[in-house]
Amino acid sequence: MAGPDPEDLTARARIRDAALQHFGEHGFDRATIRGIAETAGVSSGLVRHHFGSKEALRDACDAYLAKALERINDQVRTDGATEGVNYVAVAGATFGPHQAYIARALSEGRATSLFDKLVELSQQWLAELDDRRSDAPEVPLKDRAVVAAAMALSIAVLHQQVSRGLGVDVLSPQGAEVLAPILLDLYSHPSLSPEEAAELRSRLSKD
Amino acid sequence: MAGPDPEDLTARARIRDAALQHFGEHGFDRATIRGIAETAGVSSGLVRHHFGSKEALRDACDAYLAKALERINDQVRTDGATEGVNYVAVAGATFGPHQAYIARALSEGRATSLFDKLVELSQQWLAELDDRRSDAPEVPLKDRAVVAAAMALSIAVLHQQVSRGLGVDVLSPQGAEVLAPILLDLYSHPSLSPEEAAELRSRLSKD
DNA sequence: GTCTATATAATGATAGAC
DNA sequence: GTCTATCATTATATAGAC
Numbered sequence: 001m002a003g004p005d006p007e008d009l010t011a012r013a014r015i016r017d018a019a020l021q022h023f024g025e026h027g028f029d030r031a032t033i034r035g036i037a038e039t040a041g042v043s044s045g046l047v048r049h050h051f052g053s054k055e056a057l058r059d060a061c062d063a064y065l066a067k068a069l070e071r072i073n074d075q076v077r078t079d080g081a082t083e084g085v086n087y088v089a090v091a092g093a094t095f096g097p098h099q100a101y102i103a104r105a106l107s108e109g110r111a112t113s114l115f116d117k118l119v120e121l122s123q124q125w126l127a128e129l130d131d132r133r134s135d136a137p138e139v140p141l142k143d144r145a146v147v148a149a150a151m152a153l154s155i156a157v158l159h160q161q162v163s164r165g166l167g168v169d170v171l172s173p174q175g176a177e178v179l180a181p182i183l184l185d186l187y188s189h190p191s192l193s194p195e196e197a198a199e200l201r202s203r204l205s206k207d
Numbered sequence: 208m209a210g211p212d213p214e215d216l217t218a219r220a221r222i223r224d225a226a227l228q229h230f231g232e233h234g235f236d237r238a239t240i241r242g243i244a245e246t247a248g249v250s251s252g253l254v255r256h257h258f259g260s261k262e263a264l265r266d267a268c269d270a271y272l273a274k275a276l277e278r279i280n281d282q283v284r285t286d287g288a289t290e291g292v293n294y295v296a297v298a299g300a301t302f303g304p305h306q307a308y309i310a311r312a313l314s315e316g317r318a319t320s321l322f323d324k325l326v327e328l329s330q331q332w333l334a335e336l337d338d339r340r341s342d343a344p345e346v347p348l349k350d351r352a353v354v355a356a357a358m359a360l361s362i363a364v365l366h367q368q369v370s371r372g373l374g375v376d377v378l379s380p381q382g383a384e385v386l387a388p389i390l391l392d393l394y395s396h397p398s399l400s401p402e403e404a405a406e407l408r409s410r411l412s413k414d
Numbered sequence: 415g416t417c418t419a420t421a422t423a424a425t426g427a428t429a430g431a432c
Numbered sequence: 433g434t435c436t437a438t439c440a441t442t443a444t445a446t447a448g449a450c
């Protein structure tokens with residue numbers, strides 16, 4: 001387990017965690033410094049003392065998450081024995097509680113380094129697929145990775161709509177169980193046959 | 208072309224269009240009634256006169272978009288000669304200018320009827336695919352349609368991240384051109400082989 | 415490091431004239 | 433239908449005591 005940062009568990013850390021929660025639940029604009037301070041068990045003045053402003057507090061949240069992802073990736077890279085499943089478990093435990101925040105931050109165009117990290121992972125995944133692919137891809141790996149990463153995040157970002165549609169909170173553990181077989185099915189069945197794709201591609205170049 | 212609603216082009220319509228723009232650009236919370244009024248060329252008092260409150264104004268925006276989609280779908284259903292391409296063109300022309308608003312509304316859990324309509328379309332699409340599919344799907348069509356719809360919307364909702372990654376504004380016409388071949392490639396190549404899917408599926412049921 | 419109290423600015427809502 | 437003027441609320445930012 002990654003465990004908490006050193007020099008954490010302080011009031012500063014409590015404020016940041018409370019901010020993660022409030023920003024995630026209510027959005028940046030609706031969340032209030034006073035509310036965050038209350039959840040953290042401190043005064044609003046102390047929030048300012050530590051972070052300066054509401055924006056700076058959000059930046060700190062983004063940076064904390066990026067650092068956490070970095071830490072996890074490093075751990076996987078170092079600890080060769082760690083299997084993919086464990087990676088997922090660790091990542092889930094670390095980011096699970098912050099899914100709402102991450103979803104909001106990403107849809108607001110923030111947490112860019114987090115998104116970029118995910119694009120990297122997506123790119124590695126696609127690269128492996130390319131190795132055993134018959135036809136040569138006509139679009140750059142990186143571009144496909146960007147779109148694939150966005151698609152992978154769509155459930156989190158649109159979790160309210162998806163949860164409503166499926167009748168389960170997809171950000172909850174049960175939701176994850178419901179989601180898994182659906183994603184498995186979707187990801188193992190192409191929506192377009194090679195012929196259809198070729199047909200549509202030729203139409204594109206015609207315009 | 209659908210053209211503007213009857214009883215439109217009035218101050219009320221201008222206010223609604225301005226609201227669509229401001230909510231899309233700045234988000235609901237940051238957008239101000241005063242700013243919307245200014246763009247519409249009216250006073251803030253008139254906004255209240257017509258819509259009552261900021262929330263009600265947003266509801267009107269959602270309803271307008273849902274109605275527009277309804278109108279387009281009806282038109283396609285009636286006018287049998289309309290081809291898929293035209294449908295896309297009409298839909299693009301109608302919703303293109305409001306993509307930012309739609310993206311925000313969806314990620315905030317709003318515009319639910321719009322999302323549901325898209326799930327329906329997604330469901331029809333998947334149903335056709337199921338017909339020429341060898342293995343029987345193990346998850347309900349509807350559930351797959353919900354997730355597929357969310358994935359299809361991910362580019363719009365995460366347009367800031369995707370645009371940054373691709374180096375083009377994906378909500379612009381050029382962006383659409385860049386995007387098309389990428390989506391074609393992704394949608395015509397499964398990320399998981401049947402064997403991998405089966406392997407993962409068995410792991411799921413084991414837990 | 416932490417708190418209380420205050421200043422200030424912005425905004426949604428309202429009332430009433432034309 | 434449309435506008436101007438005002439109210440009341442809320443929340444960030446600040447200053448200064450402990």
